[in-house]
Structures are given as C-alpha cells and as structure tokens.
Amino acid sequence: xxxxxxxxxxxxxxxxxxxxxxxxxxxxxxxxxxxxxxxxxxxxxxxxxxxxxxxxxxxxxxxxxxxxxxxxxxxxxxxxxxxxxxxxxxxxxxxxxxxxxxxxxxxxxxxxxxxxxxxxxxxxx
Numbered sequence: 001x002x003x004x005x006x007x008x009x010x011x012x013x014x015x016x017x018x019x020x021x022x023x024x025x026x027x028x029x030x031x032x033x034x035x036x037x038x039x040x041x042x043x044x045x046x047x048x049x050x051x052x053x054x055x056x057x058x059x060x061x062x063x064x065x066x067x068x069x070x071x072x073x074x075x076x077x078x079x080x081x082x083x084x085x086x087x088x089x090x091x092x093x094x095x096x097x098x099x100x101x102x103x104x105x106x107x108x109x110x111x112x113x114x115x116x117x118x119x120x121x122x123x124x125x
Contacts, residue, residue: 002026002098002114009094009119012086016123020081022096022116030054030074033099035106036081038092038121048094049081050106057103064090086123093118 008020020036035050049070051058058070067086072079079096097112105111 002028002032004096004098004114004116006094006096006116006119009121011122011124014086014088014123014125016086017082017084018086018121020083020094020096020119020121022079022081024077024079024098026077029077029098031100033101033103033106034070034072034079035097035099035112036070036079036094037097037109038090038094039118040089040092045095045109047107047109050103051079052103059106061107083121086121088123088125090121091123092121094121 003025006022031053036048037045038048039045047061049060051070055072067084069082095118096116098114099112101111
C-alpha cells in the first residue's frame with residue numbers, strides 16, 4: 001500500500017511562493033497518478049492539480065492555472081506543488097493523493113485510493 005506524507009506548508013505573505021512535497025512509500029509510485037487537493041476553512045475539499053504516473057500529463061483547476069505547477073520525481077517517490085503568486089484565498093489544508101484509475105478521473109476526489117494527512121498553507125494579505 002502507498003502511504004503519503006506531505007511537507008512544505010507554512011505562512012507566507014500574498015505574492016509569495018511555497019513548494020509542497022509529498023513523499024510516498026511503496027514500490028508502485030511510478031505507476032500511480034497523483035493529485036493535490038485543498039480544503040479552505042469552512043469549505044469543501046476541492047481539486048487543485050493532477051499529474052500522470054509518468055509525469056507527461058497534468059491538469060489544473062482554473063483558480064490556480066498559471067500560478068501553480070505540479071511535478072514529480074519518480075526516482076525519489078515524490079510529487080511537488082510549486083505555488084507562486086499566492087493569494088489569501090489559497091489558504092487551505094493541502095492534501096496529496098494517489099489513484100490507479102483512468103487519468104481523466106483525476107479531478108474527482110472519489111477516484112483517489114490513498115490520501116496524505118494534509119499540510120496547512122496560510123497566505124496573509
């Protein structure tokens with residue numbers, strides 16, 4: 001089973017940057033599609049970005065397109081979320097997740113089989 005551990009969250013001023021990391025245990029990381037979701041205070045969990053198992057395909061929510069970049073290093077069993085030009089509305093708990101379903105389902109939380117514990121990102125105005 002894949003276990004996921006996020007890191008890199010913190011407090012940053014608006015306009016700043018953070019890079020989140022998610023390291024997976026297990027031997028199947030390179031065959032697993034990965035995604036990032038977030039849950040703002042008092043709101044539902046929402047899709048942020050997803051990347052295919054080989055890293056060749058990615059997809060973003062409109063709210064982060066052009067500001068966030070998802071990438072992965074399969075040799076390190078790690079997926080990243082580089083977040084630039086952060087806004088107060090990006091404040092949320094960020095979760096990484098893994099799934100083995102069709103890549104096209106990667107915007108849906110229900111497609112994911114494994115979740116990390118989350119890391120807090122707070123953007124001050």
